[in-house]
Amino acid sequence: MARNILKSSIENASFSIVFQVLFRCITFILNAYIIRTVGQEVLGIMNVRLLLLESTILFLSKEPILKACLTNTSTINWAQVINQIWLSVPLSSVINITLVYVWINILTPTDDKYQHQYELGCYAVALSCIVEQVSQVVIDTLYVVSRTIIFVYYVETEPEYPINAFSIAQIVSSVILCLSYYGFFLWYIPALNKVKEIKKKEKNAEKNIFSDMTDFPFTSFIQLFPGIMENKEAMLDSKLCVLTMSFIKQSVVKQVLTEGERYVMTVSPVLTFSQQSVYDIVNNLGSLAARFIFRPIEESAYFYFTQMIKRDEILTKQNKKQVAESAEVLSQLCKIVVTIGLVVVTFGQAYSYSFLYLYGGQKLVENNLSVVLLRFHSFAIVLLAINGVTEGYVFATMNNQQLDRYNYLMVIFSVMFLLISYILTYIFGPVGFILANCINMTARIVHSLNYIHKQFQDTEFTPLDGLIPGKKFLITLVLSGIVTxxxxxxxxxxxxxxxxxxxxxxxxxxxxxxxxDNMTLLRLGLEKYKSRKSSFVKQD
Structure with missing residues (x-):
């Protein structure tokens, strides 16, 4: 696409943050209701065991392919991309069969009164993942909202079957998601084709929401399916396949690192379902900043850096203007996420109890475990913030050989993380998971910082300076922490x-x-906002 890459990345991050905050607020309130209504053991089964199954299936079958297909979008063969993306459906089916068998027959069984519902839940998750894969090819927030609403409805009508309610909500919401995606493109592509016809006839056609997308590569809805779009080359791009395999190996390890504590809880009896539930609730609440802010920033930054920095060429031989802009963007992103993380740590110590009490009521804070967990989790958020941006840059700029080498390093990280998690959890209980996460993320950050430093050492740019906060800001944080x-x-x-x-x-x-302390950054953001606003006014 001919749109400015940095502008589109910023717009995508802004939209993702606003959209997720808006709709997550709805699910946030509904989940608070669920915590107060459903027993903690049931929540442990659903939120740890079953949702871990879902995230494992989706991450392993979707993440590697999509990451590979985001590379070099300006020179891409869209027919090959469509065929490549559709590989996620059969891949998801194979993963489903394997993991559902493990979840039902190998893992520690649930209580007899929940076993039948639990098995139904496993099959429901597997089916919904396939449906979601089909829909992803052609509105994740809508999926979460509809799933929560449907679950609450069935819990109210059939309170003795909460896991069945989870299963029904899982399938229905995935179908809604699928229909939403397909419905949008059934409307969008014909409307876009009409705009293209008008532009051919009238040079000064009125601008509208389709004006910037007339180079959209698809002219028919059916072209979104594999093997339909005209393609003079091979069915699949061999380079994309090689890159996908690299990301598959990376994704297996990254999934273990991301969901490692859930895997430890799932495969070993270190915590009861009730303790798992408390940990999962606190972990989800403590990760709100990651889901609302850090993840959209990381995803948009990854896309931006893949377009600005070439994977197979040293920086000194690349476009100096693009390298300079990329270094400045990386520095400012580091500054922003470190600031957010430090604010969370400072105010998280004094307001963990208040937040949990208002969210889940007296039951959630009565044994003080949840409060301690959330306070520790606030420290992990700083590391999570830094790791997201720096590792996003690393993954966006490494070549295939570097990715393969890093995959082996990630294997070491994964094994060490699982081992440390088990040991620290045995000693400290649920807090051990958070400590293990901190150790793991610190190791990954050190690797990313080393990679970035080496890449920029022969240039005049020092993007890692953005990780150092100002003295006035740090003094204010210390004072705020003491007073609160x-x-x-x-x-x-x-x-x-x-x-x-x-x-x-x-x-x-x-x-x-x-x-x-950061007026320059704020002025730049304000100028971008004004220029964007004025462009919309001119279009109107």
Whole structure:
């Protein structure tokens, strides 16, 4: 596409953040209802065991192919890309058969009263993953929202069968997702074709939402299926296949690292289903920043760097303007995510109890385990933020050989992570999972920083300077942390809202100090916003 790569990456990240925050707020409220209504053991089965099955199937069957197909989109053969993407469907089916057998016949069984529902849940997850793969080829938030709403409805009508409610919600929501994607393209492509015809007849045709997409490579809905689009070359691109295989090996290891604690909980009896449920609830709440902000930024940054930096050429031989822009973007991204992470750590210590109490009620905080977990988890968020951006850059710029070498290193990380998780969990309980995650992410960050440093060492650019926060900002964070902890000790018992109000005041002070230290970045963002707004006005 001819659109500016940085602009499209920023727009994609902004849209993803706003869209996810808007709809996740709905599921956030509905999940709070579920926590207060369904027993913790049932939540452990659904949120750990069954959703782990879903994430494993989808990640292994979709992630490698999509990452490979994002590379070099300006010179891509779209017929080969479509054929490549559709490989995710048979791949998903093979993974389904294997993992469902393991989940039902090998893993620790659930209580007898839930066993039948649990088996149905496994089959429901497998079927929904295939449906979702088909739909992904041609609105993930809609899927989450509809699944939660349907689940709540069936829990209300059939409270004695909560896992069956999960199974029904899983299948129905995946069908809704599929129909939504297909319905959009059934409308979009014919409408786009009409715009193209108008442009041929009228040079000064009125601009609209289709104006920037008239080079969309598909002219018929049926071309989105494999083997239909005209293709004078081979059925599949051999380079994409090789790159996909590299990402498959990488994705297996990354999935273990991402969901490692769930795998440990699933295959070994270190925690009860009730403890698993508490850990999963806290982990999900503690990862809100990752899902809402860090993940969209990471995904957009990955796409941006794949288009700006060539994988098989050293930086000194590449376009200097693109390298300079990429270095500046990487530096500013590091600065932003470190800032967010440090703010979360500072205010997370004094407001973990308040947040959990307001979210899940007295039951969630009565044994204090959830509060301790969330406080520890806030430290992991800083590392998660740094790792997301730096590793995103690494994956976007490594060549095939470097990716293969890193895959072996990731295997070592995975084995060490699982071993450390089991040992630390045995010693410290659920907190051990968080400590293991911190150790693992630190190791990955060190590798990424070393890679980036070596890549830029022969240039004049130092993008890693963005990881160092300003002194005024750090002093303000320390002061805010001390005051908010004192507020929790002396004001929380009197009124939770006074305690929250004190935190809000110091949060605004912290943000203001950061803004004063980063006026250049804010002015740049404001200029981009104004230019984008003025372009829309001109179009109107």
């Amino acid at each position: 902890i004192l507020s929790e000790i002396y004001l929380l018992e009197k009124s939770i809202f006074i305690h929250i109000g004190a935190g809000a005041v110091f949060f605004l002070i912290t943000v203001s100090i950061w803004a004063l």
